[in-house]
Amino acid sequence: MAAVITVRAPFALMRRLVSLRLHKRCCSKVQSACLVYHPHSYSLIAGQQQRFFRTSYVAARPVMPFKLSDIGEGIMEVTVKEWYVKEGDKVSQFDSICEVQSDKASVTITSRYDGIIRKLYYDVDSIALVGTPLVDIETDDGQVEGPQEDVVETPAMSHEEHTHQEIKGLKTQATPAVRRLAMENTIKLSEIVGTGKDGRILKEDILNFIAKQTGAILPPSPFQEICPPPPASVAPSTPAAKPREKTTPSVPTPVIPKPVFTGKDRTEPIKGFQKAMVRIMSAALKIPHFGYKDEVDLSQLVRLRSELKGLAESRGVKLSYMPFFIKAASLSLLHFPILNSSLDENCTNITYKAAHNIGLAMDTNQGLLVPNVKNVQMLSVFELAVELNRLQTLGTSGQLGTVDLTGGTFTLSNIGSIGGTYAKPVILPPEVAIGALGKIQVLPRFNHKDEVVKAHIMNVSWSADHRIIDGATMCRFSNMWRSYLENPATMVLDLK
Amino acid sequence: MILRLSNRACVLSGSARLKSTLSTCFDEMGKAGIILKSASTGIFENLALEDWIHDHVDLQNRSILLLWRNSPVVVIGRHQNPWQECNLPMLRRLGIPLARRRSGGGTVFHDFGNINMTFFTSKKKYDRHRNLKVVTSALKALKPDLDVTATDRFDILLNGHYKISGTAAKLGRTSAYHHCTLLCSVDRSVLSSVLKSNTSEVIRSNATPSVPSPVKNLSDVDPTLDSDTIMEAIASQYNNEFGFDSQVITVDPAHEALMPGIHKMSKDIQMWEWIYGKTPKFSVCASLVVDDVNVKLDMDIKSGIVEQCAVEIPEDWLPPETVNEFTSTLNGSKYCPNEAAVLLAAFVRTRSMSAGVAGKIQRLCEGVLSVM
Numbered sequence: 001m002a003a004v005i006t007v008r009a010p011f012a013l014m015r016r017l018v019s020l021r022l023h024k025r026c027c028s029k030v031q032s033a034c035l036v037y038h039p040h041s042y043s044l045i046a047g048q049q050q051r052f053f054r055t056s057y058v059a060a061r062p063v064m065p066f067k068l069s070d071i072g073e074g075i076m077e078v079t080v081k082e083w084y085v086k087e088g089d090k091v092s093q094f095d096s097i098c099e100v101q102s103d104k105a106s107v108t109i110t111s112r113y114d115g116i117i118r119k120l121y122y123d124v125d126s127i128a129l130v131g132t133p134l135v136d137i138e139t140d141d142g143q144v145e146g147p148q149e150d151v152v153e154t155p156a157m158s159h160e161e162h163t164h165q166e167i168k169g170l171k172t173q174a175t176p177a178v179r180r181l182a183m184e185n186t187i188k189l190s191e192i193v194g195t196g197k198d199g200r201i202l203k204e205d206i207l208n209f210i211a212k213q214t215g216a217i218l219p220p221s222p223f224q225e226i227c228p229p230p231p232a233s234v235a236p237s238t239p240a241a242k243p244r245e246k247t248t249p250s251v252p253t254p255v256i257p258k259p260v261f262t263g264k265d266r267t268e269p270i271k272g273f274q275k276a277m278v279r280i281m282s283a284a285l286k287i288p289h290f291g292y293k294d295e296v297d298l299s300q301l302v303r304l305r306s307e308l309k310g311l312a313e314s315r316g317v318k319l320s321y322m323p324f325f326i327k328a329a330s331l332s333l334l335h336f337p338i339l340n341s342s343l344d345e346n347c348t349n350i351t352y353k354a355a356h357n358i359g360l361a362m363d364t365n366q367g368l369l370v371p372n373v374k375n376v377q378m379l380s381v382f383e384l385a386v387e388l389n390r391l392q393t394l395g396t397s398g399q400l401g402t403v404d405l406t407g408g409t410f411t412l413s414n415i416g417s418i419g420g421t422y423a424k425p426v427i428l429p430p431e432v433a434i435g436a437l438g439k440i441q442v443l444p445r446f447n448h449k450d451e452v453v454k455a456h457i458m459n460v461s462w463s464a465d466h467r468i469i470d471g472a473t474m475c476r477f478s479n480m481w482r483s484y485l486e487n488p489a490t491m492v493l494d495l496k
Numbered sequence: 497m498i499l500r501l502s503n504r505a506c507v508l509s510g511s512a513r514l515k516s517t518l519s520t521c522f523d524e525m526g527k528a529g530i531i532l533k534s535a536s537t538g539i540f541e542n543l544a545l546e547d548w549i550h551d552h553v554d555l556q557n558r559s560i561l562l563l564w565r566n567s568p569v570v571v572i573g574r575h576q577n578p579w580q581e582c583n584l585p586m587l588r589r590l591g592i593p594l595a596r597r598r599s600g601g602g603t604v605f606h607d608f609g610n611i612n613m614t615f616f617t618s619k620k621k622y623d624r625h626r627n628l629k630v631v632t633s634a635l636k637a638l639k640p641d642l643d644v645t646a647t648d649r650f651d652i653l654l655n656g657h658y659k660i661s662g663t664a665a666k667l668g669r670t671s672a673y674h675h676c677t678l679l680c681s682v683d684r685s686v687l688s689s690v691l692k693s694n695t696s697e698v699i700r701s702n703a704t705p706s707v708p709s710p711v712k713n714l715s716d717v718d719p720t721l722d723s724d725t726i727m728e729a730i731a732s733q734y735n736n737e738f739g740f741d742s743q744v745i746t747v748d749p750a751h752e753a754l755m756p757g758i759h760k761m762s763k764d765i766q767m768w769e770w771i772y773g774k775t776p777k778f779s780v781c782a783s784l785v786v787d788d789v790n791v792k793l794d795m796d797i798k799s800g801i802v803e804q805c806a807v808e809i810p811e812d813w814l815p816p817e818t819v820n821e822f823t824s825t826l827n828g829s830k831y832c833p834n835e836a837a838v839l840l841a842a843f844v845r846t847r848s849m850s851a852g853v854a855g856k857i858q859r860l861c862e863g864v865l866s867v868m
Binding site: 344 | 551552573574575588591598599600601602619620622649650663664665666667668669672674702704756757760774776777828829830832833834835837838839840841842843844845846848854858861862865
């Protein structure tokens with residue numbers, strides 16, 4: 001490698017002045033010259049001159065400087081904006097190496113060779129001159145015919161381009177690694193639709209093709225049925241002969257090519273929303289949970305909501321069942337304030353929170369969010385619906401701020417909107433209780449007249465901190481909450 | 497291939513034949529120049545359409561002009577910093593999306609009053625001045641006394657002073673595209689307010705800066721110059737200039753069968769890692785006032801992720817260990833107010849603190865989030 005660089009130095013100036021084609025010829029002259037001009041390096045590597053390009057005694061493979069080609073419009077210099085590779089990376093022909101920018105034009109430089117990146121000549125934000133080396137690539141043997149520069153356009157290249165467009169054409173574009181994978185699985189490249197650049201066949205295309213193939217492979221038994229009967233059946237009618245024929249195993253077991261599973265495990269760091277959830281749930285482990293489940297008959301509430309839905313919409317608000325559930329919880333918390341409290345770290349003090357900031361578990365496409373409605377004890381059902389709409393809109397558009405995400409004292413999770421009946425929710429510290437609501441099902445129940453009637457039944461699953469809350473408290477709270485919802489008229493008496 | 501002809505537009509539908517893509521349709525048409533118009537007004541679909549044509553269509557012996565318009569969106573250049581270029585909180589409030597294109601250049605605001613034109617050619621035939629000549633000639637053909645000129649920086653100026661068009665380009669291995677905007681009847685008040693960053697003073701970066709210029713709409717000088725009229729004029733001038741004879745063909749970028757892989761391309765450029773994550777390394781140095789206390793915030797951001805976060809707070813206001821935990825919560829997270837809010841909320845939940853401290857932390861969070 002040292003020999004190559006020293007040879008180039010005297011030609012650095014010439015390089016800038018000559019044109020593309022002249023440069024090509026010049027380079028080939030340089031290569032032939034390296035055997036003659038530097039006798040000292042020649043003698044060091046005297047015994048290893050079998051291959052024309054093996055100029056280094058350390059690396060057995062040639063390292064080609066890959067030069068920045070002409071961009072057009074007479075541009076002589078560009079700014080290197082981003083590297084897609086680093087030293088030591090393996091690249092294939094046509095892989096992107098870097099992005100450079102000049103005068104509002106962004107240019108993607110792609111590799112001319114398959115090989116390993118050995119040197120990056122420029123840092124990000126530095127100016128690169130056209131015609132100077134961008135990277136050094138250590139190439140595989142036998143790839144280094146032709147000019148060293150990435151030639152902008154030749155008739156041969158455009159012909160290649162054209163045939164690459166045809167999937168079933170004469171030539172299919174794929175890197176050597178991909179070709180090997182196809183060969184190992186006896187797949188014809190012409191049968192695969194490439195989804196890479198210019199219709200190039202990627203590794204994923206081969207894997208998808210294999211996956212489709214493995215799905216079609218049948219289990220062993222049908223093969224034996226399809227196999228032809230044994231040849232020694234001259235008189236098939238004799239019943240004595242038949243059982244004997246059946247017991248003799250003259251049919252060879254079929255050999256099915258083993259499907260190749262090339263799936264790989266994928267490890268990625270935990271970050272963002274997931275990291276937040278890991279942190280909160282790990283802290284929740286310290287809380288001894290107990291669960292309490294019950295069934296609520298929402299028939300009357302369903303009727304009430306259908307009556308009020310139209311009125312709410314005329315005021316521009318979507319009314320669901322949640323405002324009722326939340327308000328009922330708040331009314332019950334007034335009688336059981338210990339469920340709206342917080343235990344300090346050393347378990348020495350309980351803080352009874354005055355405000356009922358009831359949190360709503362929200363499922364967004366990024367993960368779990370739990371914004372809370374502040375001071376539910378002061379809000380009407382309609383105001384609650386307005387606030388829920390606001391939080392819902394902000395949550396889906398990713399605009400919830402810290403004010404809405406902190407300060408919660410009690411949480412409800414409407415998992416039933418997606419599905420499920422009973423759950424075992426995890427308390428979100430520093431709170432001490434949480435409720436999960438299942439889906440509303442229409443089920444038969446007995447009424448007070450011993451008749452079977454249609455009832456809208458929902459299951460609720462509470463979890464509470466057993467260090468300060470006992471089962472009886474949770475049970476009474478749940479009963480009160482349930483009675484508000486089963487007889488919504490009673491809420492009217494206690495609404496503030 | 498079904499070609500439905502209606503006046504000057506034809507619609508291509510690839511459902512008739514399997515494996516018939518837009519590329520093969522062009523090959524069969526055998527024309528040297530093709531004019532396309534996008535049926536979509538979604539920025540991500542249209543940017544994906546540009547990329548698909550650039551990657552899959554043979555442009556060595558053929559040139560293409562693509563005309564497209566979008567619903568309101570801010571588009572930043574490949575190597576730009578969105579925090580420096582536009583008012584992100586305002587964009588979020590107004591529900592205006594942000595997109596990053598693959599070509600270089602500066603930040604622009606699109607809405608239905610703006611026409612986008614993309615000139616696809618081989619690298620040999622890449623000539624931005626000639627493309628802009630098509631635009632200026634087309635406009636002059638509509639209104640002969642219109643003073644529109646193209647500058648050295650590939651802008652188009654109206655009356656020598658107002659910018660009505662900006663340019664950007666992308667060069668690949670064998671082909672290139674040059675696209676530009678044209679202000680016909682854009683909402684100028686929205687344009688000027690969204691393109692003014694609220695945090696540019698606190699950002700230090702080497703990203704490509706935009707050069708702000710005074711702008712004007714073509715409809716301001718002549719109300720008859722609306723988008724449809726201008727697009728027709730540009731199409732016919734393109735034919736004149738290059739000697740082509742193409743009609744305007746409508747293409748629907750949502751047509752995956754016609755353009756295999758385009759749906760994934762459209763999804764890829766909607767990812768946070770592309771739009772925000774591709775911002776070159778930058779640092780934020782802000783002085784905030786929280787509860788009448790001066791707080792100094794220093795953050796280093798690379799690939800959109802906070803690599804280093806330091807906060808200088810008077811020790812009597814918040815204990816240093818709490819402050820350290822606060823900053824370490826932000827380290828390694830996306831420079832994104834939503835994610836930061838969620839992580840900080842988890843921090844507040846899991847770290848036991850008095851109500852007073854919790855309130856201070858919350859207000860500090862608000863301050864930090866305001867610069868994101």
